[in-house]
Amino acid sequence: MEPQPHLRIRNLSVSYGAQEVLKNVSLDVPDRKITVIIGPSGCGKTTLLKSLNRLLDSVDGVRIEGHIFIDDEDIYDPRVEATHIRKKMGLLSQKPQVLPMSVFDNIAYGPKIHGLRDRKRLRVLVERELKAAGLWDEVKDRLHEPASRLSVGQQQRLCLARGLAVEPEIILGDEPTSALDPQSSRIVEQRLIALKSEYTVIVVTHILRQARRIADHLAFLYLGELVEHGPAAEFFANPRDPRTRAYLTGEIS
Amino acid sequence: MRRLKDLLARRAMFLLTAVPGLLVFLMLFGLLLRSRAILAFHSFTGLLFGSGWHPLKGEFGFLPFLAGTLWVTLVAMIIAVPVSLLTAVYLSEYAPRSVRELTKPVVDLLAGIPSVVYGVWGVLMVVPFVGKVLAPLFGVYSSGYSVLSGGIVLAIMVFPTIIHVALEVFSAVPHELRETSLSLGATTWETVKHVVLRKGLQGIFAAVVLGLSRAFGETMAVLMVVGNVARLPKSVFDPAYPLPALIANNYGEMMSIPRYDSALMFAALVLLLVVLVFNLGARFILVKIERKVE
Amino acid sequence: MRTFRRRKIEERIFKVLMLASTVVVTASLLVIVGTIVVKSLPALRLSMLVQTPKGGYYLGKEGGILNAIAGSLYLASGATLLAVLLSLPVVLYLNLYTRKSSVLAMFTRFSLDVLWGIPSIVYGAFGFIVMMTLGLRASLLAGIITVGLLEIPIMARAMDEVIRLVPPALKDASDSLGATKLETALKVVVKQALPGILTAVLIAFGRGIGDAASVLFTAGFTDSLPGSLLQPAATLPLAIFFQLGTPFPEVQQRAYASAAVLTLIILVISLVSRVLIKRFTRHTIK
Numbered sequence: 001m002e003p004q005p006h007l008r009i010r011n012l013s014v015s016y017g018a019q020e021v022l023k024n025v026s027l028d029v030p031d032r033k034i035t036v037i038i039g040p041s042g043c044g045k046t047t048l049l050k051s052l053n054r055l056l057d058s059v060d061g062v063r064i065e066g067h068i069f070i071d072d073e074d075i076y077d078p079r080v081e082a083t084h085i086r087k088k089m090g091l092l093s094q095k096p097q098v099l100p101m102s103v104f105d106n107i108a109y110g111p112k113i114h115g116l117r118d119r120k121r122l123r124v125l126v127e128r129e130l131k132a133a134g135l136w137d138e139v140k141d142r143l144h145e146p147a148s149r150l151s152v153g154q155q156q157r158l159c160l161a162r163g164l165a166v167e168p169e170i171i172l173g174d175e176p177t178s179a180l181d182p183q184s185s186r187i188v189e190q191r192l193i194a195l196k197s198e199y200t201v202i203v204v205t206h207i208l209r210q211a212r213r214i215a216d217h218l219a220f221l222y223l224g225e226l227v228e229h230g231p232a233a234e235f236f237a238n239p240r241d242p243r244t245r246a247y248l249t250g251e252i253s
Numbered sequence: 254m255r256r257l258k259d260l261l262a263r264r265a266m267f268l269l270t271a272v273p274g275l276l277v278f279l280m281l282f283g284l285l286l287r288s289r290a291i292l293a294f295h296s297f298t299g300l301l302f303g304s305g306w307h308p309l310k311g312e313f314g315f316l317p318f319l320a321g322t323l324w325v326t327l328v329a330m331i332i333a334v335p336v337s338l339l340t341a342v343y344l345s346e347y348a349p350r351s352v353r354e355l356t357k358p359v360v361d362l363l364a365g366i367p368s369v370v371y372g373v374w375g376v377l378m379v380v381p382f383v384g385k386v387l388a389p390l391f392g393v394y395s396s397g398y399s400v401l402s403g404g405i406v407l408a409i410m411v412f413p414t415i416i417h418v419a420l421e422v423f424s425a426v427p428h429e430l431r432e433t434s435l436s437l438g439a440t441t442w443e444t445v446k447h448v449v450l451r452k453g454l455q456g457i458f459a460a461v462v463l464g465l466s467r468a469f470g471e472t473m474a475v476l477m478v479v480g481n482v483a484r485l486p487k488s489v490f491d492p493a494y495p496l497p498a499l500i501a502n503n504y505g506e507m508m509s510i511p512r513y514d515s516a517l518m519f520a521a522l523v524l525l526l527v528v529l530v531f532n533l534g535a536r537f538i539l540v541k542i543e544r545k546v547e
Numbered sequence: 548m549r550t551f552r553r554r555k556i557e558e559r560i561f562k563v564l565m566l567a568s569t570v571v572v573t574a575s576l577l578v579i580v581g582t583i584v585v586k587s588l589p590a591l592r593l594s595m596l597v598q599t600p601k602g603g604y605y606l607g608k609e610g611g612i613l614n615a616i617a618g619s620l621y622l623a624s625g626a627t628l629l630a631v632l633l634s635l636p637v638v639l640y641l642n643l644y645t646r647k648s649s650v651l652a653m654f655t656r657f658s659l660d661v662l663w664g665i666p667s668i669v670y671g672a673f674g675f676i677v678m679m680t681l682g683l684r685a686s687l688l689a690g691i692i693t694v695g696l697l698e699i700p701i702m703a704r705a706m707d708e709v710i711r712l713v714p715p716a717l718k719d720a721s722d723s724l725g726a727t728k729l730e731t732a733l734k735v736v737v738k739q740a741l742p743g744i745l746t747a748v749l750i751a752f753g754r755g756i757g758d759a760a761s762v763l764f765t766a767g768f769t770d771s772l773p774g775s776l777l778q779p780a781a782t783l784p785l786a787i788f789f790q791l792g793t794p795f796p797e798v799q800q801r802a803y804a805s806a807a808v809l810t811l812i813i814l815v816i817s818l819v820s821r822v823l824i825k826r827f828t829r830h831t832i833k
Contacts, residue, residue: 050432053435053436055432055435055436058441060349060350061350081551082435083435083438083439083440083551083554084438084551086435086436086437086438087437087438089436090436090437091432091433091436093429093432093433094429095429097427097429097430097432097433099430099433099434099447099448099451100430100448100451100452101447101451109434109437109439109447110437110438110439113437113438113439113443113447113554114438114550114551115550115551159433162437163436163437166437166438172436255727255730256727258727258729259727259728259729259730262729263640263644263728263729265636266636266637266639266640266644267640267644269633269636269637269640270636270637270640270641270651270655272633272637272699273637273655273658273659273662273699273700273703274654274655274658276658276662276696276699277658277661277662279673280665280669280673283673283676283677283680284669284672284673284676286676287676335568336568336571336572337568337572339561339564339565339567339568339569340565340568340569340571340572342565343562343565343566343568343569344569347562347565348569356569356572356573358817358821359572359573359576360572361817362576362813362814362817363572363575363576365750365753365754365757365813365816365817366576366579366757366810366813367756367757367758367759367784367809367810367813368757368758368759368760368784369757369759369784369787369788369806369809370579370583370757370787370806370809370810371579372788372791373583373787373791373802373803373806374578374579374582374583374806376791377582377583377586377803378578378582409575409579412572412575416572440554440555440558441558442557442558442561442562443554443558463664466664467664469666470664470665470666470667470668470669471666472666472667472668472759472760473759473760473784473788477788477791497666497668497760500668500671500672501668501671501760501763504675504763504764517672518672518676521668521669521672521673524665524666524668524669525665525669528661528664528665528666528669529661531664532657532660532661532664536657
């Protein structure tokens with residue numbers, strides 16, 4: 001019998017006021033694989049992703065029901081510290097969001113907050129993460145420039161490195177390549193594939209070709225409902241639900 | 254016909270657009286012209302830094318009044334800046350929407366209250382509070398008409414200005430940037446401290462400067478509670494005599510003493526110059542910060 | 548885990564400070580309005596609102612402050628009208644005929660910022676100079692001019708903010724229908740921004756009616772109702788100031804009552820502007 005995956009979503013429903021955005025979603029996210037969530041825009045993909053990170057907490061009028069377990073810990077248990085949950089997940093957003101500080105400080109931001117003060121160890125760590133994101137050679141001479149001066153593609157990889165620096169277990173990508181040129185997109189995709197040997201990766205996208213390129217596992221969301229999910233090969237070759245078939249053939253988008 | 258009307262309107266509007274610039278220039282020019290009478294007898298710096306004020310003897314030293322203005326403004330800003338910024342942070346980052354919606358009109362109303370009303374309130378509450386409660390607490394005597402009273406009243410008057418601008422600045426910081434910091438495991442406060450405040454630095458700076466320029470020129474409310482004694486204040490419990498109060502208090506007799514009216518116009522000129530320097534300086538620094546942070 | 552505890556404590560401390568600050572700010576308004584109302588109750592009567600000061604009023608005898616209420620309303624209305632006539636065309640010109648980065652636009656906006664920051668007492672002094680130059684004496688007209696100038700930057704900056712928000716597509720649509728710029732300005736831009744423009748006007752009116760320092764030199768003071776533009780006019784803020792300055796408690800109480808009246812006027816203005824915004828936003832395109 002396979003061991004239970006670290007991240008399990010159980011009967012998750014989310015609504016903003018009267019509008020129900022996610023309806024009773026249950027999903028096991030396989031460890032150390034890339035799980036891609038696809039679906040037309042407005043289907044609740046981003047909401048699902050943000051609910052994993054408890055980023056919905058601060059939204060006015062949001063109601064969340066159900067459970068999300070990480071290692072048997074329910075992240076919506078009121079006793080659980082949101083910062084502790086968020087640290088376990090690195091988020092890569094649609095547009096790269098560099099913090100208003102230098103390249104170095106962007107990476108060092110998380111570790112510093114979590115108590116790492118030693119300059120030397122910080123330097124080592126920054127170098128390691130920049131290398132992991134494939135950015136070191138490009139920025140090693142510009143570490144103390146404002147991060148906003150990097151190109152958009154570099155910024156997104158910086159964001160990836162920054163997320164890795166707090167040693168998360170899971171990487172969340174919210175259409176992480178949608179603001180990038182094809183060249184930079186490819187680099188980011190390659191990084192994600194390389195990272196799955198150590199991390200569980202969840203990526204939201206509405207680009208089917210991207211899903212085919214990187215996914216090990218797929219989940220299809222439609223109008224807030226989890227229609228179908230399964231291993232990538234099977235999902236593409238043999239979709240069971242008619243709505244999935246319609247989406248794959250481009251009839252609904 | 255329509256074209257003609259359009260053309261005429263355009264000309265007229267163009268001419269009117271010159272009004273604001275012209276007005277600044279005219280004010281400078283007019284006040285300078287009127288100050289010439291006094292500047293013919295005393296040097297600019299002699300006036301500013303002279304400490305004797307005896308109009309009847311022809312002695313006009315503005316130092317006590319400058320000091321009074323500085324003291325009161327400083328006290329006001331020391332109170333107003335942290336309170337306003339903390340309130341703005343709370344409203345924009347922590348408060349539930351209902352609280353925010355309830356507090357905003359309060360801030361607007363606070364901004365609308367006329368300065369005489371602030372003054373009346375100051376006389377009724379702040380002056381006795383400072384004189385009978387705070388001063389004895391620190392073991393000093395004070396009538397209550399003091400720098401501190403002026404500073405407290407002024408601080409409240411400045412709240413809405415700073416809060417309003419700061420709220421705008423915070424709402425301009427992208428939501429995703431906050432999420433980024435949060436998702437790295439930062440607390441809301443850490444996100445505010447390292448990201449929101451940093452991103453909004455120049456806007457906050459502008460908010461403080463706006464508050465400052467509102468504070469230092471305020472006349473009636475301060476005049477009613479600071480005591481108006483032309484001496485250098487030694488503590489916040491001493492009375493002071495700010496520059497605007499000097500002008501306002503002496504309009505009646507200024508025509509009867511030689512060069513007195515000119516001295517008061519000079520005081521107005523100094524106020525105007527300070528505003529001008531503030532504005533130019535703020536703009537200069539803003540541009541510099543902008544380059545640094547991007 | 549130790550650092551985490553420290554982080555939590557820091558956040559909690561600041562949260563308490565923030566809450567306390569918010570309470571201070573909110574309570575200020577309540578305390579100010581509350582104090583004024585409570586203190587004014589003993590002196591607040593209808594007779595105060597409908598009579599002018601009789602002989603010996605400032606010694607505690609009969610009379611009211613109708614002279615000041617009327618004077619303030621006349622003065623602020625005149626000044627606001629003057630300010631609208633001078634501000635609206637400027638703002639329209641800046642937004643429709645110039646680019647944001649043009650020298651004229653930048654210089655004018657900078658001038659408005661400077662004017663906004665100039666203390667009202669300086670306007671008073673400048674108004675005094677204008678008065679002397681024109682050979683006027685302290686009068687309703689001189690007050691209107693001075694307060695009008697004071698209101699220009701307040702009004703123009705507020706108008707600029709709302710007119711800037713009018714979607715450019717709307718202007719383009721009107722232009723492409725063959726409207727002249729003027730027609731676009733009046734029929735489309737002004738109409739679309741009307742609630743904001745009205746609010747700007749009301750804000751400026753409120754500032755005008757409440758300002759004391761600028762009318763001190765220029766409007767003078769009188770116990771009778773304003774007769775003509777060239778005669779002095781009483782104003783509410785000055786009436787408050789003078790009454791408070793007398794040594795008689797009865798008169799000082801009337802100062803509190805007058806302050807309550809002025810505060811009420813301001814509250815009504817702010818309420819009206821809120822209602823106006825609600826009412827008018829229905830007709831504008833989001």
